[in-house]
Amino acid sequence: MVSMKEIAAICHVSVATVSKALNNHTDISPETRRIIREKADELGYFPNPAARALKTHSTYNIGVLFYDEAHSGLTHEYFSGVLEAVKGTAQMRGYDITFISHFVGGKRMTYAQHATYRNLDGIVIVCAIFEDPEVIGVVRSGIPVVSIDHTFNNCSCIMSDNVKGMRDLVELIHSRGHSQIAFLHGLPSTVTDARLASFYKTCAELKIQVPEDCILECPYHDTERANQLTRELMLRRSKPTCILYPDDITAISGLNILRELQYSVPRDVSVVGYDGIAIGQAFEPRLTTLRQDAETMGSVAANKLIDQIEHPKSTIKEIITVGGNVLEGATLGVHVPG
């Protein structure tokens, strides 16, 4: 690896001058700056990140907090889509990404310790247990943080627009003649709460009756529970004409259970999901769902974080909502009353 010392020798200047030339300091003449930069490019010089980190505590490394207890985070298509976009955008801007964990050198440490240990320039919280004291610790650590789908105090947040998403879905369902909607929602969280509130509000606006026993809790991706609830719903005297699942995975599972039970989808009952994962659109009938724009979310998050790292003063902390699109497939049919 070529170092500043070699460049300095070749250009007959001191190491200090090379450093300043490459870092755009003002006390270097344009001429020497040009010469030094040309030589540096020619030799393929890159600053040694270890040496730089030692002096400046900046590493061009951003941490990603990406944890879920089931260790299925990476296989969750929405989150991994976000991660992929964070990764791509960060790399384009010259940052590498590192996963934050609890261990280093065989010893347990907190997330915040890990982040300072590695001198991470900033952190994107993609998926985590937001109430975990350790996660809170990260937010309080002073390292710039951007979070996805959860608002923390005093840091920017990229939110999928769950309010609009749910409204769009309900409006679509309503426009297809449905008034008996069952809503299976995930466990309480920022996301679930927003969707739930939006569901109630939109139904109220559209004058859709919402019996309490049609609002059921079903953890995200819990196909067992979704199947069970689906069976229960279809055993009732007054069956729903449309079932809204917490996500596409449970929706696909529900769809297949309904067929198993000899119901025709969408003739007998309509099925709607949430997320817009690929497999849901890959076969017929395509799933009606709301596609969350994971790419935009991840990319906006990375850009926001890096702005904050590079211009801490002039970057305002804000909540940015990213909208999704309704994908209408044949699992949602027209309901003819009576």
Place this chain on the structure above:
Amino acid sequence: MVSMKEIAAICHVSVATVSKALNNHTDISPETRRIIREKADELGYFPNPAARALKTHSTYNIGVLFYDEAHSGLTHEYFSGVLEAVKGTAQMRGYDITFISHFVGGKRMTYAQHATYRNLDGIVIVCAIFEDPEVIGVVRSGIPVVSIDHTFNNCSCIMSDNVKGMRDLVELIHSRGHSQIAFLHGLPSTVTDARLASFYKTCAELKIQVPEDCILECPYHDTERANQLTRELMLRRSKPTCILYPDDITAISGLNILRELQYSVPRDVSVVGYDGIAIGQAFEPRLTTLRQDAETMGSVAANKLIDQIEHPKSTIKEIITVGGNVLEGATLGVHVPG
């Protein structure tokens, strides 16, 4: 952050002594070593990785090469399962992981340059274009490398046992009475070639006729192509009684197309996938498939790599195959000839 200097001051020894005590050098008396270690633990000392990297060029950081042109790598359940396991195992052993890319500081560099730039201790090639000169460059760079599902010269490799996997599937299919099997295989690669060879070999052993026009190429995860081929197959005079897809995604897609075409699965035709992704097992009828053990693969890969990093002499380079399990679901039925 507490440094060696502070520990040295407290223990009334020199910084060099602290370093040697913590690194198990022999020229430190057991007594002083004990004292120093106790103090270090008490103060929560961790060596500064930047300073250490500057001197030793080792970072306790391993790189992951994880690229695919469609930027869907992270959303590929098998690969992301492997990645998750690599990440978990590496972290347990004190290593962080970093994605290797083409960019740093806005400039393009090769994978190998990136890896040396960041002083990565080793690299796991999880998913990449193995013929890419840049990837070859990584293997040749001298940095320890372990690859998944592709054998490179002079480096360890973790292979999913595609030969056994395919044999198990074909034997199962045969035992259910099928003799007209259509095999949709992926684009040529180490993996595809192994499966294809195993398919032919097993069919020969079981005396299953394999007409050439029943062996069709269908890129992995290409549901469009899978659907098209499925339609074509079912228009033939002599239809297959079982279709073997390149992966679960295309299998699920094919399954639904078949239903769309009013075929009953498995009564009219059986469907078999490969991979064992979660969604395939989450609804009825469950997909018959071969579950690849992504967790074991990733974890073995990480352990092998770290062994190689820490004991370069005594770690032998080898090809380790990891077997999978047949998952038999109701998409494979018994075929009654005639």
Place this chain on the structure above:
DNA sequence: AGAATTAGCGAAAACGTTTTAGGGGAGAAG
């Protein structure tokens, strides 16, 4: 012309570690 300012550059310290070479002291051998 002399004084004051400024532009351009370099010397050296510092970041926190590892490692080499060597030194002091105690005990053993002569």
Place this chain on the structure above:
DNA sequence: CTTCTCCCCTAAAACGTTTTCGCTAATTCT
């Protein structure tokens, strides 16, 4: 008593940057 070993430890250099301070020479001002 001197010399040789050996044990335990330290001083100092080195890794590759960044940054502070100061210096020289050139330019501007009085």
